[in-house]
Amino acid sequence: NRTGDTLLVANSGGTSISRVSLVGAPREVVDQRIHIRNAALYEVPLDPDSIIVDRIPFIDFSDRPQFVAQDAQGRILYSTRPTSSNPLGTVQIIENRTGWTEAETRILVRLPFDLDPFQEFVAVAHIDSIVGFGDGTMEVFDHRPGQPSEIIRSGRQLPLSALRYMRDQTDSDIAFMDPDDPDWIGGGTTWMLSQVSFADTTYVATSRDRGHVAFGDGGLAANARVVIWNAAAGTISNRLRVEDLVNNASERIRALELNRDGSLGIARGAFGTYVFSRNLRLQGSIPESAEGGGGAAFYADHPGQNGLEPSSNQTLAFTVTGDRMIRILDTVHYTERGRIPLRDAITGPMRVTPPLPTDNDGQGRNCSASDCVVAKLFAVTDAGGVVVVDIRSSHIRALP
Numbered sequence: 001n002r003t004g005d006t007l008l009v010a011n012s013g014g015t016s017i018s019r020v021s022l023v024g025a026p027r028e029v030v031d032q033r034i035h036i037r038n039a040a041l042y043e044v045p046l047d048p049d050s051i052i053v054d055r056i057p058f059i060d061f062s063d064r065p066q067f068v069a070q071d072a073q074g075r076i077l078y079s080t081r082p083t084s085s086n087p088l089g090t091v092q093i094i095e096n097r098t099g100w101t102e103a104e105t106r107i108l109v110r111l112p113f114d115l116d117p118f119q120e121f122v123a124v125a126h127i128d129s130i131v132g133f134g135d136g137t138m139e140v141f142d143h144r145p146g147q148p149s150e151i152i153r154s155g156r157q158l159p160l161s162a163l164r165y166m167r168d169q170t171d172s173d174i175a176f177m178d179p180d181d182p183d184w185i186g187g188g189t190t191w192m193l194s195q196v197s198f199a200d201t202t203y204v205a206t207s208r209d210r211g212h213v214a215f216g217d218g219g220l221a222a223n224a225r226v227v228i229w230n231a232a233a234g235t236i237s238n239r240l241r242v243e244d245l246v247n248n249a250s251e252r253i254r255a256l257e258l259n260r261d262g263s264l265g266i267a268r269g270a271f272g273t274y275v276f277s278r279n280l281r282l283q284g285s286i287p288e289s290a291e292g293g294g295g296a297a298f299y300a301d302h303p304g305q306n307g308l309e310p311s312s313n314q315t316l317a318f319t320v321t322g323d324r325m326i327r328i329l330d331t332v333h334y335t336e337r338g339r340i341p342l343r344d345a346i347t348g349p350m351r352v353t354p355p356l357p358t359d360n361d362g363q364g365r366n367c368s369a370s371d372c373v374v375a376k377l378f379a380v381t382d383a384g385g386v387v388v389v390d391i392r393s394s395h396i397r398a399l400p
Contacts, residue, residue, distance in 0.1 A: 017033070048136030251270060254296075261304035264276070266296045271287065273327075297317065303315065318352055338397050347382045
């Protein structure tokens with residue numbers, strides 16, 4: 001978490017997120033476990049004659065949490081793992097404010113950017129349910145944010161009237177584009193599932209200042225996308241198809257990483273490493289000489305504000321090749337600056353930290369000799385262990 005005293009664990013075998021205290025002996029604080037509410041999206045017919053008896057059809061998604069992060073405001077963001085019964089995953093957010101009795105779970109959507117306009121429906125988010133009565137009327141049900149026991153209902157009304165009532169007369173956080181809004185010329189809408197959902201394993205990266213969180217689809221680039229959350233604005237700042245970033249429909253993203261302030265990111269694919277800006281514009285790419293491998297990490301002291309720093313021994317990133325080599329990459333000139341051989345293949349996440357205070361004969365980060373440890377790389381290997389690699393000054397080639 002943002003204070004470093006708790007580990008957040010996504011329980012993808014169920015529908016909860018555990019809090020593991022790191023103070024003293026690590027242990028789960030069971031009474032602080034977060035139980036995730038199922039979140040769905042609706043598409044309400046504009047024609048009252050299409051309102052059928054019982055429940056209005058909704059779009060359901062997987063609610064199995066997969067990868068989790070916490071932003072600078074304390075909000076928890078997580079992706080959901082696609083399953084055989086619910087093959088579409090999403091990015092969702094859990095927020096808990098002062099005075100709330102329970103945290104609120106919502107699917108991250110952007111209006112109108114995630115909508116397909118000029119349809120015969122109205123796409124609706126952030127409600128609990130809708131019941132149709134077969135006579136052209138329906139009733140919308142919701143609850144006050146953070147107060148699940150305080151039910152809000154529209155009463156039986158025509159479709160648009162019920163939606164507008166919830167928006168204008170209650171405390172519901174319902175979200176939809178009104179077809180009659182003069183500022184919206186798109187008419188009716190449906191959800192663009194290619195925008196709001198993931199179809200494969202996702203990856204998450206958080207900037208060191210927690211101002212930005214990135215989620216990436218691990219599927220083929222023709223369908224995969226990257227989403228960036230802006231904590232200050234409290235919204236998704238960018239969505240982008242991976243194919244547009246890497247320009248290769250057969251590429252598959254294996255890892256994401258953001259720098260200190262989220263101004264620069266790296267996406268590790270099977271064929272290369274791609275350096276991108278906060279607005280998801282490709283800055284440069286470094287091809288891989290051997291397919292496979294995985295993991296991506298910025299140098300511990302990598303600067304923020306990409307484009308304002310010249311190349312140095314701080315503008316570095318690290319990846320691992322399919323032939324068991326750590327690659328040291330320059331993120332300004334997009335070239336390789338060193339390699340370190342490994343015994344075991346790396347299959348899991350990778351992190352790079354500064355040297356420990358006990359490194360370099362107790363000098364820690366103050367060492368300046370050529371054999372000084374300048375960073376430490378931690379990664380999960382295919383042997384089921386964790387490898388720790390000392391990155392020394394001598395491993396990093398000088399700039400040409």
